Amino acid sequence: MIKIYGTENSRAVRPIWTAEEMGLDYELIMMPFPPRVFMKEYLDINILGTIPFMIDGEVEMTESVAISQYLVEKYGPTDLQVKSDEQDYPQYLNWLFHSDATLTFPQTVVLRYKFQEPGVADAAVEGYSRWFVSRLKLLEKSLEGKDFLCSNRFTLADICVSYAINLAGALDIKKALKPNIKRWSENLFSRPAFIKSKEYKYEPDQ
């Protein structure tokens, strides 16, 4: 059975939300954050200590977008996947990479210096928050008059990119909620599968 390791509000939301949308049977292990400090035995499972981590038989994966892509491709067919013969396929790929390489990258710096090591690099919190907001230009423009990023339907691109908006809320980056992004993300975050993915919590005696 597919096994996903996660923590609340982490990038694990991406594969969990994906699995919920697809109705997959999977086992979820919720951990305290960060597990490298509060659940050190996790390092024996994932040497990086990062979240999420997925095991599926012989398969082990550490990247939230790649895990989500693996789930739709291996356990589809599902409309969440944009196939290579569809017109929006290049855009789909671009959004999947954009979601982490461009959007959550600056957020990681904010998370670290705002919450994990406050006072160590306050200028980085300010600078990378601004950088993140500036990098939302493409998303805001692309959503003009649209409910979804690709192929006029809800896809993995919406899941992976909107996670950055969800994280912006947790990081209190209010300027992220530009009008189109606000409308689009509120619609996505009202989906039952997303709401369910946020309900999973770490229970100490789990």
Ligand SMILES: N[C@@H](CCC(=O)N[C@@H](CS)C(=O)NCC(=O)O)C(=O)O
């Ligand atoms: N590129 C990886 C990044 C994984 C990652 O850094 N996750 C964060 C949580 S969202 C993490 O593991 N933080 C805990 C730590 O660094 O100890 C992915 O998308 O899954």
